Amino acid sequence: MDGRKGPKAIWAVGGGKGGTGKTLIASNMAIAMAKRGQRVLLVDADLGGANLHTCLGLDRPRYTLGEFLAGGQNDLSPFMEETGVGNLHLVSGTLDYPGRGPRLRDMNRLRNALRRLDIDYVILDIGSGSSQQVMDLFLMGGVGIYVTVPEPTSIENMYRFLKEALYWMLVRGTRKKSVRDALFRAFHVPRIEDFVPVPQMLKQLSRTEPMAVRTLKARLNDFLVRIVLNQVRRYDDVEVGFSVRSAIHKYFGIRVEFVGYVSFDDRVIQCVRLRRPLVSNFPESNAAKCIDSLTERLLTEGQLAFDFF
Numbered sequence: 001m002d003g004r005k006g007p008k009a010i011w012a013v014g015g016g017k018g019g020t021g022k023t024l025i026a027s028n029m030a031i032a033m034a035k036r037g038q039r040v041l042l043v044d045a046d047l048g049g050a051n052l053h054t055c056l057g058l059d060r061p062r063y064t065l066g067e068f069l070a071g072g073q074n075d076l077s078p079f080m081e082e083t084g085v086g087n088l089h090l091v092s093g094t095l096d097y098p099g100r101g102p103r104l105r106d107m108n109r110l111r112n113a114l115r116r117l118d119i120d121y122v123i124l125d126i127g128s129g130s131s132q133q134v135m136d137l138f139l140m141g142g143v144g145i146y147v148t149v150p151e152p153t154s155i156e157n158m159y160r161f162l163k164e165a166l167y168w169m170l171v172r173g174t175r176k177k178s179v180r181d182a183l184f185r186a187f188h189v190p191r192i193e194d195f196v197p198v199p200q201m202l203k204q205l206s207r208t209e210p211m212a213v214r215t216l217k218a219r220l221n222d223f224l225v226r227i228v229l230n231q232v233r234r235y236d237d238v239e240v241g242f243s244v245r246s247a248i249h250k251y252f253g254i255r256v257e258f259v260g261y262v263s264f265d266d267r268v269i270q271c272v273r274l275r276r277p278l279v280s281n282f283p284e285s286n287a288a289k290c291i292d293s294l295t296e297r298l299l300t301e302g303q304l305a306f307d308f309f
Contacts, residue, residue: 006115007041011298012124012141014134015148016157018049021230022147024272025262025291026125027055028279032295034087035279039120041080043091045137046127047102050093056083057275058090066094069102069110076113085280089119107136114140130164138165139172143298145259147228148244150237155244159251162225163187166198166252173219179205179212199253223254228294229261237261260294263287 013029015022023046030042044052045065053061063079068091080089102110114122126137138144144165148158167187171180186201196204198220206213225248229241241258248256265287271278279288 005118007117007119007122009143010114010122010124010141011143011145012045012126012138013145013147014126014138014161015128015146016130016154016161017128020147020149020154021262021268022128023052023055023125024268024278025147025228025230025294026123027052028277028288028291029295029298030088030123031085031277031279032292033121033123033299034085036295036299038087038299039118040088041091041114041117041119041122042083042088043114043122043124044093045124046093047133048094048127052125053090053092054275055272056085056090056277058083061090061092064092064094065110068113069106072109074109074113076110076117085277093125102133104136107133107140111140130161132168135165135168139169144223144225145228145298146225147230149231150229150240155240158227158244159248162248162252162254163195166220166223166254169219169223170216173216174212176209176212179209179216182209195251197251197253202253220253221255225254225256226259226298227256228259231264232261233264259297260290262290262294 013022013026027042030040034040042052043065044050046052047066047069050064053059061081063081065079068076068079076091079091081092083090124137124141127134146158146162148154167183170183174180182205186196189195202213202216202220227241227245229237232238238261241261245256245258248254263286265285267282267285268278268287271281274281278285279291282288
């Protein structure tokens with residue numbers, strides 16, 4: 001007994017828009033972790049288009065995350081359902097969250113509920129887009145995993161997503177209105193070419209707000225993003241991951257790792273149509289091997305290796 005309470009880690013898996021494969025990767029990583037003996041909770045944190053249960057071949061859930069958020073409960077355990085995979089439970093999302101979405105206090109309640117669970121790992125499959133709720137969910141994870149594909153529009157969406165996530169992380173790090181106003185102006189410039197790299201912006205801001213900037217830099221240093229490249233067809237695609245990593249570090253000043261890729265594989269489409277998990281039904285496929293290798297790398301914080309080219 002190590003005396004630990006709560007999960008070892010919360011992984012938040014995000015993507016700029018639908019079609020990058022984040023739900024498929026999140027669900028199959030969860031299965032790969034459960035098969036390694038880890039007790040895993042998979043949370044469909046998409047509050048407008050939940051479909052994670054279909055990736056696991058499950059019927060429409062009895063309980064949803066939306067009901068937890070709207071109902072004022074503090075214990076998430078009653079909303080956890082069996083998946084048919086040993087060590088793996090699911091909290092399903094909702095197709096239509098009422099109103100403008102959950103309030104900040106509801107999101108804080110969810111964060112606290114996750115931290116109290118008697119589980120090894122939590123994987124949050126968050127929705128697409130860049131709303132405040134999506135950003136809160138992405139930042140809720142101690143490990144932020146971003147899934148993208150090697151296409152210009154998808155890479156551009158990633159920059160926008162991470163810029164917005166970084167903005168909300170920094171804003172939540174200060175209560176000083178002058179600092180918040182300065183952050184808003186810096187992050188919401190009319191043209192992308194007018195965006196000042198975050199390290200440079202903070203250096204300028206430190207001239208008038210040295211104490212606040214010291215706190216913001218500490219938050220920046222604690223922020224780690226891990227990039228996963230999906231639907232990789234050739235080696236040139238893999239090189240995109242390393243290029244993106246360098247650019248993100250340069251402009252945002254955050255720690256970023258390119259932790260793995262998933263090969264393009266026709267059997268992924270078969271599994272989606274059959275509503276069956278890839279790593280369970282086609283474990284010898286290149287895509288399944290990539291996801292298994294990626295999962296191991298994330299669990300052990302190992303180095304990226306090119307195993308399947």
